[in-house]
Amino acid sequence: xxxxxxxxxxxxxxxxxxxxxxxxxxxxxxxxxxxxxxxxxxxxxxxxxxxxxxxxxxxxxxxxxxxxxxxxxxxxxxxxxxxxxxxxxxxxxxxxxxxxxxxxxxxxxxxxxxxxxxxxxxxxxxxxxxxxxxxxxxxxxxxxxxxxxxxxxxxxxxxxxxxxxxxxxxxxxxxxxxxxxxxxxxxxxxxxxxxxxxxxxxxxxxxxxxxxxxxxxxxxxxxxxxxxxxxxxxxxxxxxxxxxxxxxxxxxxxxxxxxxxxxxxxxxxxxxxxxxxxxxxxxxxxxxxxxxxxxxxxxxxxxxxxxxxxxxxxxxxxxxxxxxxxxxxxxxxxxxxxxxxxxxxxxxxxxxxxxxxxxxxxxxxxxxxxxxxxxxxxxxxxxxxxxxxxxxxxxxxxxxxxxxxxxxxxxxxxxxxxxxxxxxxxxxxxxxxxxxxxxxxxxxxxxxxxxxxxxxxxxxxxxxxxxxxxxxxxxxxxxxxxxxxxxxxxxxxxxxxxxxxxxxxxxxxxxxxxxxxxxxxxxxxxxxxxxxxxxxxxxxxxxxxxxxxxxxxxxxxxxxxxxxxxxxxxxxxxxxxxxxxxxxxxxxxxxxxxxxxxxxxxxxxxxxx
Numbered sequence: 001x002x003x004x005x006x007x008x009x010x011x012x013x014x015x016x017x018x019x020x021x022x023x024x025x026x027x028x029x030x031x032x033x034x035x036x037x038x039x040x041x042x043x044x045x046x047x048x049x050x051x052x053x054x055x056x057x058x059x060x061x062x063x064x065x066x067x068x069x070x071x072x073x074x075x076x077x078x079x080x081x082x083x084x085x086x087x088x089x090x091x092x093x094x095x096x097x098x099x100x101x102x103x104x105x106x107x108x109x110x111x112x113x114x115x116x117x118x119x120x121x122x123x124x125x126x127x128x129x130x131x132x133x134x135x136x137x138x139x140x141x142x143x144x145x146x147x148x149x150x151x152x153x154x155x156x157x158x159x160x161x162x163x164x165x166x167x168x169x170x171x172x173x174x175x176x177x178x179x180x181x182x183x184x185x186x187x188x189x190x191x192x193x194x195x196x197x198x199x200x201x202x203x204x205x206x207x208x209x210x211x212x213x214x215x216x217x218x219x220x221x222x223x224x225x226x227x228x229x230x231x232x233x234x235x236x237x238x239x240x241x242x243x244x245x246x247x248x249x250x251x252x253x254x255x256x257x258x259x260x261x262x263x264x265x266x267x268x269x270x271x272x273x274x275x276x277x278x279x280x281x282x283x284x285x286x287x288x289x290x291x292x293x294x295x296x297x298x299x300x301x302x303x304x305x306x307x308x309x310x311x312x313x314x315x316x317x318x319x320x321x322x323x324x325x326x327x328x329x330x331x332x333x334x335x336x337x338x339x340x341x342x343x344x345x346x347x348x349x350x351x352x353x354x355x356x357x358x359x360x361x362x363x364x365x366x367x368x369x370x371x372x373x374x375x376x377x378x379x380x381x382x383x384x385x386x387x388x389x390x391x392x393x394x395x396x397x398x399x400x401x402x403x404x405x406x407x408x409x410x411x412x413x414x415x416x417x418x419x420x421x422x423x424x425x426x427x428x429x430x431x432x433x434x435x436x437x438x439x440x441x442x443x444x445x446x447x448x449x450x451x452x453x454x455x456x457x458x459x460x461x462x463x464x465x466x467x468x469x470x471x472x473x474x475x476x477x478x479x480x481x482x483x484x485x486x487x488x489x490x491x492x493x494x495x496x497x498x499x500x501x502x503x504x505x506x507x508x509x510x511x512x513x514x515x516x517x518x519x520x521x522x523x524x525x526x527x528x529x530x531x532x533x534x535x536x537x538x539x540x541x542x543x544x545x546x547x548x549x550x551x552x553x554x555x556x557x558x559x560x561x562x563x564x565x566x567x568x569x570x571x572x573x574x575x576x577x578x579x580x581x582x583x584x585x586x587x588x589x590x591x592x593x594x595x596x597x598x599x600x601x602x603x604x605x606x607x608x609x
Contacts, residue, residue, distance in 0.1 A: 069142075070138050070139060070141075070142040073138060074134060074135055074138050074340065075340060077134055077138070077197075077201070078131060078134060078337075078340065080201070081130055081131070081134065081201070081205070082127075082337045084201075084205065085123050085126045085127060085130070085209075085337070086123070088123075088126075088206075088209050089119040089120075089122050089123035089126065089209075089213075090119070091116055091119050091120055091123070091330050091333075092330075094112050094115055094116050094119070095116065095330075097112060098112050098116075113225055113323070114221070116326055116330075117220050117223070117225070117322070117326060118213065118216050118217050119213075119216075120326050120329045120330050120333075121216045121219070121220050121237070121238070121241070121329070122209075122212050122213045122216040124238065124303075124304075124307055124329065124332070124333060124336065125212045125216060125238065125241055125242070125245070126208070126209065126212050127303060127333065127336050127337050128238075128242070128300045128303035128304055128307075128336075129208065129212065129242075129245065129254075129296075129300055130205065130208065131299070131303065131337075131339075131340075132295075132296050132299030132300055132303070133254055133257075133258075133296060134200075135299070135340075136287070136292060136295060136296055136299075137196070137197070137258055137287070138197075140283060140286050140287065140292070141193040141196070141197075141283065144189070144193075144279060144282065144283060145190070145193070148189060148279075188276060189276070189279060192276055192279065192280060193283075195260060196258055196259055196260065196280075196283070199258070199259075199260040200257055200258045203257075204254075204256075204257030204258055205257070207257060208254070208257055211245060211248055212241075212245060215241050215244045215245055215248075216241060218244075219237055219240060219241055219244075220237070223322055224322065225321065225322050225323040226321050226322070226323065227321065227322055228320060228321055228322075229319060229320070229321075229322050230318070230319045231308050231311040231312040232308075234307075234308065234311055234325070234329070235304065235305075235307075235308040238304045238308075239304065242300060242301070242304065246297065252287075252288050253287050253288050253289075253292055253293040253296060254287070254296075255284050255287040255288050258287060259280065259283060259284045259287070303336060303339070306336060306339065307329075307332055307336060310328075310332040310335055310336070311325070311328055311329065311332060372419075372513065372515070373419070373421070375516070376419055376420065376421070376516050377421065379505065379516045379517075379519065380420070380421075380422075380516070382519050382523075382527070383505050383519070383523075386523075386526075386527035387478075387484070387504075387523075387526075387527075388484065389484045389505070390484075391422035391423055391424075392422065392423040392424060392425055393420055393422055393423070393424045393425070393486060394424075394425050394426075394427060394483045394484065394485055394486065395416060395424060395425070395426045395427070395485070395486040395488050395507070396427055396428065396429070396456060396470060396473060396474075396485040396486065396487055396488065397412075397426055397427070397428045397432070397450065397453065397488045398428070398432050398466045398467075398470055398488065398490075398491070398494075399432055399435060399436045399439075399443055399446045399447070399450060399466060400446075400466075400489055400490035401488040401489050401490055401507075401508065401509060402445075402446040402450050403443055403445070403446040403490075404490050404508070404509035405449065405509050406445045406446060406449060408509055408512045408513075409512075410509060410512070410513065410514065412426060412449070413426075413452075415513070415514055416514060419513075419514045419516075425454070426453045426454075426488075427453055427454045427455065427456040428450045428453050428454075428455060428456065429455060429456050429458040429466070429469050429470070429473065430455055430458050430460075430463065431458055431460055431463045431464050431465065431466055431468075431469035432450060432466040432469065432470075433447070433450055433451065433455070434463040435463075435465060435466045436450060456473065456482075456483075456485075458473070460472070466491075467489075467491055467493065467494045470487055470489060470494060471494060471497055471498065471501075473485060474487055474498050474501065475501065477504055478501065478502075478503045478504055485504065486504075486505050486506070486507055486516075487504060487505070487506045487507070488506075488507045488508065489506065489508065490508050490509065495508070495517065499517075499520035499521075499522065499523075500520070500522055501522065502520055502522030502523040502525070502526050503522075503523055503526055505517070505519070
């Protein structure tokens with residue numbers, strides 16, 4: 001420590017000079033930037049792009065660059081997978097063996113024909129299932145990596161905002177180099193997904209091959225080689241095989257073939273693997289989601305439909321024996337394997353990224369729901385203790401509220417009691433129904449919803465507008481001449497009128513859900529008045545009766561804490577040093593007791609005698 005202090009004392013002049021130079025450079029650059037900004041603002045033809053737009057454009061650049069690299073990787077992997085399918089279902093080798101071997105018996109030839117029949121169907125199914133699965137897996141992985149890079153970019157931008165170190169680093173590193181560093185993906189995440197890809201291409205794909213071959217053998221073994229079949233029959237068999245294979249994996253959507261069940265901590269040699277485990281869980285959940293399963297099924301169906309088109313184009317929709325159709329089915333494999341699922345339906349491939357974003361947003365949505373319910377409970381507590389609202393609650397609906405619920409797909413019978421967390425009754429008025437009937441077919445859905453609920457007693461004859469009717473019933477509710485209503489409407493003028501009145505809660509449909517409005521200022525003032533009246537009553541009571549005299553307890557001297565005191569030891573008495581009374585006294589007492597007992601026993605004997 002002393003050496004550091006001596007170094008600072010020795011070089012204090014140099015350190016001060018360096019600080020002045022750096023501060024001067026910082027001030028000059030800031031002044032230049034301000035002058036440049038003023039000149040740009042003076043020129044109307046040039047617009048300044050805000051930070052939000054820059055961050056969005058950078059996020060789009062990250063996403064596009066990753067998706068382009070993903071397309072190239074998918075094409076390379078598909079070429080390798082094609083060779084794997086050809087090696088596992090090697091139909092060409094069986095055909096050459098059948099042509100070139102003259103010593104084969106009839107039984108062996110029939111056996112080879114059966115193998116050709118099974119493997120020709122199996123490799124068409126392999127292409128139809130494995131190609132879409134690879135595309136979906138790679139797109140999902142790239143979406144997760146893009147999401148993580150965007151999060152890292154946001155964190156870096158927040159941490160480096162208004163920091164002198166980031167400003168000074170701009171002199172050393174160029175902005176392009178810094179953006180490349182920010183956009184670089186985490187190597188641990190890349191290694192995590194690389195392990196998943198290796199697991200699928202080694203172990204998972206072999207399991208899928210075996211199941212496809214088993215299903216193909218079950219379906220095709222009953223078909224005779226001389227039986228005439230049409231392209232529609234082949235299409236029917238392929239669809240049946242697709243249903244069976246999907247049924248074998250159920251709702252998991254082949255996730256067990258892609259996501260390895262292994263120890264992440266052991267494979268990465270790091271202690272904190274919570275983030276990696278979370279990403280792997282998100283990846284598995286994404287593959288098992290309904291939207292991902294539907295996407296894989298759509299891609300598979302496109303391959304099967306394309307197979308039917310290839311067969312029907314060669315045979316002109318004619319029925320031919322199965323032995324003549326097998327060469328056509330074998331040749332269609334080469335054309336089918338050249339089709340990239342991402343090129344076939346580019347728009348559907350983007351659904352993977354959208355569905356992943358929905359999955360990633362589940363946690364935030366659940367948190368928002370919790371906040372929404374807590375907010376509703378605070379508002380209900382305010383009206384319960386200040387204006388006498390008590391369950392079961394009564395909600396008065398109008399046509400605008402029902403129309404908004406219909407457009408946002410809000411089930412009122414299910415969502416309203418759940419949002420209020422109490423038993424809730426929904427009613428409407430005859431004026432509301434009359435207004436909806438006059439408006440015609442545009443609000444027919446809202447009319448049907450309103451007629452499902454009970455009609456509150458409405459004194460208006462002839463009928464008024466719905467806004468006037470609800471305002472009148474709200475005033476009666478406040479005065480206690482009607483039930484305590486919650487007014488549910490989308491009419492802003494009606495909401496403003498009821499808020500000016502105060503004491504009546506309002507709600508509307510916002511953000512695809514039911515939302516209670518905050519208590520208005522008039523409601524808060526009326527609640528404060530009730531507290532003031534209570535205070536006035538207390539003051540009058542004091543003036544008439546007087547303040548009750550409360551006797552204060554006198555605090556006397558406190559003794560020692562008995563738990564902290566030692567117990568008193570008995571003093572030794574007598575020459576022998578014994579504690580307590582002497583032995584002689586004890587003997588006398590025992591003798592006296594014995595005498596008394598003897599006398600009692602004697603007296604009893606005398607009485608008996």
